[in-house]
Amino acid sequence: MRIAVPNKGRLHDPAIDLLDRAGLHVVDGADRKLYAQTVDPDVTVLYARAADIPEYVADGAADVGITGLDQAQESDTDELVDLLDLEFGSCRLVLAAPEDGDIEAVEDLDGGTVATEFPNVTRDFFAERGIEVDIAEVSGATELTPHVDIADAIVDITSTGTTLRMNRLAEIADVLESSVRLFAREDVADDEKVQQIRMALESVLSAEGKRYLMMNVPEDRLDDVKDVLPGMGGPTVMDIAGKADVAVHAVVDERAVFETINALKEVGASDVLVTEIERLVE
Numbered sequence: 061m062r063i064a065v066p067n068k069g070r071l072h073d074p075a076i077d078l079l080d081r082a083g084l085h086v087v088d089g090a091d092r093k094l095y096a097q098t099v100d101p102d103v104t105v106l107y108a109r110a111a112d113i114p115e116y117v118a119d120g121a122a123d124v125g126i127t128g129l130d131q132a133q134e135s136d137t138d139e140l141v142d143l144l145d146l147e148f149g150s151c152r153l154v155l156a157a158p159e160d161g162d163i164e165a166v167e168d169l170d171g172g173t174v175a176t177e178f179p180n181v182t183r184d185f186f187a188e189r190g191i192e193v194d195i196a197e198v199s200g201a202t203e204l205t206p207h208v209d210i211a212d213a214i215v216d217i218t219s220t221g222t223t224l225r226m227n228r229l230a231e232i233a234d235v236l237e238s239s240v241r242l243f244a245r246e247d248v249a250d251d252e253k254v255q256q257i258r259m260a261l262e263s264v265l266s267a268e269g270k271r272y273l274m275m276n277v278p279e280d281r282l283d284d285v286k287d288v289l290p291g292m293g294g295p296t297v298m299d300i301a302g303k304a305d306v307a308v309h310a311v312v313d314e315r316a317v318f319e320t321i322n323a324l325k326e327v328g329a330s331d332v333l334v335t336e337i338e339r340l341v342e
């Protein structure tokens with residue numbers, strides 16, 4: 061089983077970090093290597109450019125891949141299954157034009173030129189609207205092109221909006237919302253190993269923002285404690301040898317921890333421990 065992961069750029073570190081937290085540690089991932097082993101002898105990591113990953117997965121060089129939805133939409137592959145939103149690399153592809161220019165709506169671009177690193181997505185966007193544009197494919201610094209007469213507008217990535225603002229460009233329309241996904245080739249999407257990887261990654265995401273609470277509770281206050289801990293499927297209750305108290309464990313939303321502990325103390329809980337959760341397999 062091969063999993064393609066961005067070899068550099070902003071997606072590399074968070075992708076490796078997520079695999080790590082999911083228990084799929086890369087064991088010999090020295091810089092500039094093309095392949096690395098993971099702790100699972102059946103899972104190899106293949107490092108590739110974020111833009112090439114959809115094709116690598118579709119062609120069989122890898123079985124699953126971690127890359128942006130924008131890259132999957134741009135590639136000509138349609139046999140990829142979007143298995144899981146990995147909740148990082150969130151950005152938007154937008155159509156933008158000079159703030160002080162004449163282009164204020166998509167229609168104003170009829171007969172014009174649009175520069176982009178995403179020619180296929182851009183072509184589809186205008187074709188769906190019946191607007192004819194020339195596409196100037198660039199490989200970076202797209203924001204410059206409307207200021208040097210290469211294009212009238214651009215389709216490019218934005219997240220904080222800083223780059224557009226710095227280049228005096230205004231958003232005209234949304235083209236695509238993107239985040240990083242786990243993609244699989246259609247013919248392997250249901251394979252056991254692929255599903256195990258999906259589940260492991262999902263368990264990390266499920267644990268994010270959650271805390272594990274442990275406490276001691278007098279048995280006769282258990283119902284009150286349960287009322288305070290709605291949680292997932294109710295708390296786990298265990299007898300403590302030689303004691304009248306019971307131990308109660310529960311998963312609580314991080315934002316509710318402060319309030320929950322105060323309420324627990326009021327109904328008689330003691331020795332409350334709060335810990336982080338690495339993974340949560342539901």
Ligand SMILES: Nc1ncnc2c1ncn2[C@@H]1O[C@H](COP(=O)(O)OP(=O)(O)OP(=O)(O)O)[C@@H](O)[C@H]1O
Binds near residue numbers: 130217238240
């Ligand atoms: N500013 C941003 N905020 C959030 N996500 C982004 C941003 N820019 C890019 N991305 C996401 O990261 C992906 C890869 O972008 P990144 O800049 O890391 O690689 P790249 O520019 O293609 O790398 P290189 O050209 O150096 O190989 C994009 O396709 C998009 O999904």
Ligand SMILES: O=P(O)(O)OC[C@H]1O[C@H](OP(=O)(O)OP(=O)(O)O)[C@H](O)[C@@H]1O
Binds near residue numbers: 217220223224
């Ligand atoms: O809205 P912002 O937060 O300003 O982000 C948008 C910028 O981020 C990306 O560039 P990146 O930093 O990846 O540089 P690159 O052009 O070298 O890929 C993208 O191409 C935009 O230029």
Ligand SMILES: [Mg+2]
Binds near residue numbers: 069
């Ligand atoms: Mg970039």
